[in-house]
Amino acid sequence: MRAVVHVAVIVSVAWDILSRDMDIQIRDRSRQPIGVAQVDPAARPMLVRAIAADGAPHEIYLDWEHALDDAGQLRSCVTCGCQHLYRRRTLPRFAPFALVLAGAGVVAGVLGYSSDPIVLAALVALLVLDGAVLVLARVQLVCYRCGSAYGGAPIARYHRAWDARIAAEPDNQPAVPSDMNAPNDARGPSLPSNQ
Known part of the structure; x- marks a missing residue:
């Protein structure tokens, strides 16, 4: 059983x-x-x-x-x-925006504006946003x-993560680009459809 x-x-x-x-x-x-x-x-x-x-x-x-x-x-x-x-981690589309806001939060903290309750609330919201960026990152x-x-x-x-030694192996090198309309065996099994 x-x-x-x-x-x-x-x-x-x-x-x-x-x-x-x-x-x-x-x-x-x-x-x-x-x-x-x-x-x-x-x-x-x-x-x-x-x-x-x-x-x-x-x-x-x-x-x-x-x-x-x-x-x-x-x-x-x-x-x-x-x-x-x-494997590669991809960040959500709002990640650059969150990074700029994090920089603004650091500047506000360094200049001493963080004692204001509104600024403290904004920094907490920024912390939550940065946490969301990390949680929403996909692999x-x-x-x-x-x-x-x-x-x-x-x-x-x-x-594993990207490795320069594996990427440098000859088998892992991309094919030389050529005319996309001409038949090309180097493109592999991927073939565009007839339109």
């Missing part, structure tokens, strides 16, 4: 990991942005429709052959097949070779 409960917990955790959609900011092998797509990792679609910044749709082929590990977490890039991914996986970013998916512990 105990083994059955243990297996049920493992299956439910694996189902929960694979049930969330993953946001992919897709780039080609020369690190040029192609578009953004939402993908269900459990379905492992071979073809997705990515929407570019100008609204143009592109059909992108994804390679799921060895992309997921046994826990259902991303192990390699599905757009170019690179085995090396790193993404990014491919060393093509620069595609994966968000909304669980990240395995073996993925």
Whole structure:
């Protein structure tokens, strides 16, 4: 009976990991942005429709052959097949605004204006805003070779922050950009759709 409960917990955790959609900011092998797509990792679609910044749709082929590990977490890039991914924290859009306000709060404190109750209330509000910036920061996986970013998916512990030695390896270098309209094998499996 105990083994059955243990297996049920493992299956439910694996189902929960694979049930969330993953946001992919897709780039080609020369690190040029192609578009953004939402993908269900459990379905492992071979073809997705990515929407570019100008609204143009592109059909992108994804390679799921060895992309997921046994826990259902991303192990390699599905757009170019690179085995090396790193984790990156992305801050919310209001982070620069919060940084400017924090600088203003430091100046107010240094100049001695912090004894005023209104200034103290503003500094507390600023502290809450800075805490929100840290809490709302998301972690993404990014491919060393093509620069595609994966968000909304669980990240395995073996993925580390960016490492210059791994980035300098020849296999992780981007392809040389060429004419985007000409056929180019260096762009990897990502192909724009016919319009």
